[in-house]
Amino acid sequence: MKPIETNALTKKFGYYTAVDKISVSVEKGEIFGFLGANGAGKTTAIRMLCGLLVPSGGSGTVAGFDIMRQSDKIRSRIGYMSQKFSLYSDIDVIDNLKLYGSIYGLHGYLLNNRIKEMSGFLEMGSLLQRKTGDLPWGWQQRLSLACANLHKPQILFLDEPTGSVDPVSRRIFWDFIIELASGGTTIFITTHHMDEAEYCHRISIMVNGRIADVDTPFALKKKTGSDSLQDAFIKIVEPQN
Numbered sequence: 001m002k003p004i005e006t007n008a009l010t011k012k013f014g015y016y017t018a019v020d021k022i023s024v025s026v027e028k029g030e031i032f033g034f035l036g037a038n039g040a041g042k043t044t045a046i047r048m049l050c051g052l053l054v055p056s057g058g059s060g061t062v063a064g065f066d067i068m069r070q071s072d073k074i075r076s077r078i079g080y081m082s083q084k085f086s087l088y089s090d091i092d093v094i095d096n097l098k099l100y101g102s103i104y105g106l107h108g109y110l111l112n113n114r115i116k117e118m119s120g121f122l123e124m125g126s127l128l129q130r131k132t133g134d135l136p137w138g139w140q141q142r143l144s145l146a147c148a149n150l151h152k153p154q155i156l157f158l159d160e161p162t163g164s165v166d167p168v169s170r171r172i173f174w175d176f177i178i179e180l181a182s183g184g185t186t187i188f189i190t191t192h193h194m195d196e197a198e199y200c201h202r203i204s205i206m207v208n209g210r211i212a213d214v215d216t217p218f219a220l221k222k223k224t225g226s227d228s229l230q231d232a233f234i235k236i237v238e239p240q241n
């Protein structure tokens with residue numbers, strides 16, 4: 001059983017097809033980069049995989065469960081960091097962590113232990129008593145990642161987690177993601193930063209709702225005759241736009 005598998009997964013909004021028959025298969029412990037230009041359909045696809053949006057066609061499984069019929073089973077096994085900040089800005093960092101932990105059934109010693117672990121990994125131990133909305137953006141995003149990972153999900157969906165995040169926070173973020181993946185967590189991540197895409201085991205490139213190519217960063221550069229992933233991305237995306 002693959003952690004994520006889709007077959008011709010499709011989403012239409014009226015007559016507009018935002019996600020057009022995408023088929024992906026992601027391995028356990030893989031860091032899968034889900035790339036594409038603005039409006040390509042990445043967030044729409046992720047929301048279907050997380051059971052938050054009903055597909056118009058095709059099929060898919062996440063953690064072995066059907067995205068159409070078993071989204072409740074999927075939700076407890078995944079972590080999802082949405083593209084829009086979704087924590088409470090007017091409460092302290094620690095209270096967001098406690099709230100998220102309790103939503104996932106963590107309480108008492110177990111919850112406190114996980115909060116300690118997460119804040120250690122993400123170097124935010126000194127921020128726990130600060131008001132969430134007052135933190136610099138990079139720290140808010142680290143907090144979102146910590147919340148998404150408190151219940152030790154098998155699969156993490158990260159939708160542009162490092163947009164407008166400074167280099168130090170991005171490094172801490174990626175060190176953590178790489179560590180999680182090497183421990184067997186599957187990472188499905190979108191980014192517009194090509195230096196980050198280099199850390200992915202494989203990348204898919206989405207154009208107008210379709211997956212134009214899926215391969216390793218090395219193979220994508222090689223087959224497009226590019227020195228950089230940025231070049232490869234442009235060569236794959238431009239002719240189809």
Ligand SMILES: Nc1ncnc2c1ncn2[C@@H]1O[C@H](COP(=O)(O)OP(=O)(O)OP(=O)(O)O)[C@@H](O)[C@H]1O
Nearest residue numbers: 013016018036037038039040041042043044045083
């Ligand atoms: N609820 C909706 N109703 C109508 N159209 C929508 C809806 N949600 C998304 N779309 C459209 O679907 C297309 C894909 O949007 P989506 O947000 O999935 O793109 P994206 O690849 O995540 O882009 P970005 O990189 O900017 O986040 C866009 O044209 C968007 O306007």
Ligand SMILES: [Mg+2]
Nearest residue numbers: 042043044083
């Ligand atoms: Mg998006």
